[in-house]
Amino acid sequence: MAATAHRQGRKAFGKDTGLQARMLMTLFLLGLVYAVLVGVLIAVGAGGVTILVIALALLGLQLFTSDKIAMGMMGVKEVSPQEEPELHGIIERLCVQADLPKPKVCVMENQMPNAFAMGRSQKRATVCATRGILELLSPAELEGVMAHELTHVINRDVMVMTLASFFATVASIIVQFGFFFGGGFGGGYGRGNNEGEEDVVIVIMVAMAVYAISFVLLRALSRYREFAADRGSAVLTGRPSALASALLKISGTMERIPSRDLRTAEGMSAFFIVPARAKRSLMNIFADHPPLEQRLAALERLESQLQGTA
Amino acid sequence: VGLLDALTGRHQVKGPAPDRLFAIATAYITLQSEHQIDPAGAAAIVFQKLENSEFEATMREMEEVVTATGGESGTQVKSKDDEYGYRWMVLRNPEGTPSVEDLAVGINAVSSSIEMGGHGERLLCAVFAFRDTQKRKLYFIYNYKRGFWYPFVPDSNPTRPQERSTERELQLKAQMGNELPMEPELERWFPLWGIPI
Numbered sequence: 001m002a003a004t005a006h007r008q009g010r011k012a013f014g015k016d017t018g019l020q021a022r023m024l025m026t027l028f029l030l031g032l033v034y035a036v037l038v039g040v041l042i043a044v045g046a047g048g049v050t051i052l053v054i055a056l057a058l059l060g061l062q063l064f065t066s067d068k069i070a071m072g073m074m075g076v077k078e079v080s081p082q083e084e085p086e087l088h089g090i091i092e093r094l095c096v097q098a099d100l101p102k103p104k105v106c107v108m109e110n111q112m113p114n115a116f117a118m119g120r121s122q123k124r125a126t127v128c129a130t131r132g133i134l135e136l137l138s139p140a141e142l143e144g145v146m147a148h149e150l151t152h153v154i155n156r157d158v159m160v161m162t163l164a165s166f167f168a169t170v171a172s173i174i175v176q177f178g179f180f181f182g183g184g185f186g187g188g189y190g191r192g193n194n195e196g197e198e199d200v201v202i203v204i205m206v207a208m209a210v211y212a213i214s215f216v217l218l219r220a221l222s223r224y225r226e227f228a229a230d231r232g233s234a235v236l237t238g239r240p241s242a243l244a245s246a247l248l249k250i251s252g253t254m255e256r257i258p259s260r261d262l263r264t265a266e267g268m269s270a271f272f273i274v275p276a277r278a279k280r281s282l283m284n285i286f287a288d289h290p291p292l293e294q295r296l297a298a299l300e301r302l303e304s305q306l307q308g309t310a
Numbered sequence: 311v312g313l314l315d316a317l318t319g320r321h322q323v324k325g326p327a328p329d330r331l332f333a334i335a336t337a338y339i340t341l342q343s344e345h346q347i348d349p350a351g352a353a354a355i356v357f358q359k360l361e362n363s364e365f366e367a368t369m370r371e372m373e374e375v376v377t378a379t380g381g382e383s384g385t386q387v388k389s390k391d392d393e394y395g396y397r398w399m400v401l402r403n404p405e406g407t408p409s410v411e412d413l414a415v416g417i418n419a420v421s422s423s424i425e426m427g428g429h430g431e432r433l434l435c436a437v438f439a440f441r442d443t444q445k446r447k448l449y450f451i452y453n454y455k456r457g458f459w460y461p462f463v464p465d466s467n468p469t470r471p472q473e474r475s476t477e478r479e480l481q482l483k484a485q486m487g488n489e490l491p492m493e494p495e496l497e498r499w500f501p502l503w504g505i506p507i
Contacts, residue, residue, distance in 0.1 A: 020318035027317060082472050085503065086393075092500040093394055096434050097358070099324045099455040101497050140395050155319040228319030235323050238360045238432060239395075307362045 034167035067118040117149040144243030151232030168214040174207035240302040323431040327457030337489035350439035351408035352507035368427035383412040458493035
């Protein structure tokens, strides 16, 4: 009897149907917005389809090379177990726990405390920690952070976010280059010049709207996935408060560090554990990470679930 | 992780695989008779401890159970926390009478009480220690999530810390592959440094 009660208690730990529903809703809305864009592109004929094909090729290129390019640009170095025994030890145990193949382990020689995960699949994942985070955090806190990054790997966040933002990229290409290559849109059969020009204007307007709406939706999706990764970390380690403490420590340091250091890492911030921007965003809907207070509150709820007081 | 799980970022920690722990209780005979590898009289189970009162209660119950089952065979139990925050329960046979069966029974008692308490997903692995003719330490590690065994041989040369003898491990895999369900993916042969047995 007691065992059954415990088991039910355990199952509830770390479950958040609301978060999953919000994520599915966001994905659904994104799909809806994208469907409009694709519909318009196909409706205008050959020019639109060409853009789709080029964008698909870009997507493939992004999936297969972006991690290498980003790593090269940021000066990330793979480390052996001999060089970083503690980091490897933490990640190995978490991999056993999560039933995950061991990712590439990298260190970035940077005093800014941060960590991120990259790679399109579980087999090709890379987790990276900065020198700053290794020095700042205790082993338990570092474990929480690494479990957060491994959850990104488990959830295939790089793949999901890249695919989800695919049509947003298409839309932004159209908005940026549509004016220059505008002539191509009107290439359908039997159309007059005036009609073609109208098409171009319509496509650009639609692309602008799609880009604006999907931008907000994608940021929301990114925030939900951060919550999911925090949650996954807590479930994996059984220590939500250790991650909360790590987040507090990291954010405390982040705000003291001059922004000159941070700019170099700006583009990668989607997969950092704490966004690289020290300035707090005024409008939460444009932020790719949830505010610290909300993450701490979510972790606190998990801790009380764990302690059986929730 | 299925498609829906991937899309919604839902992820639960996996519980233990079907139990193949007891494979060691017969495999050691081959190790001893054919490969001159003797049991070192100690085994350990590694798991994450949860910092809550309910898990503490499970721990206490479990120690009672293991001490009781160990009482007949004289197996001694000791707990130890490592620097990664994992708990090791080390089981030792009485001096001079190593018995892999007793150790396997003891380890199984620990893992079943943890599973009974509903914490099966916290189990990491079990480790059985052996010695070859040169008194070198060899370990067989059982991964609870996967239900597979793999050998782990730390390099005995003290000038090379955290190096493992992959050659010896692959030999052991070839020697014991028929007896022990071996982890087929070599990248999951995770080392455990600083094993206290």
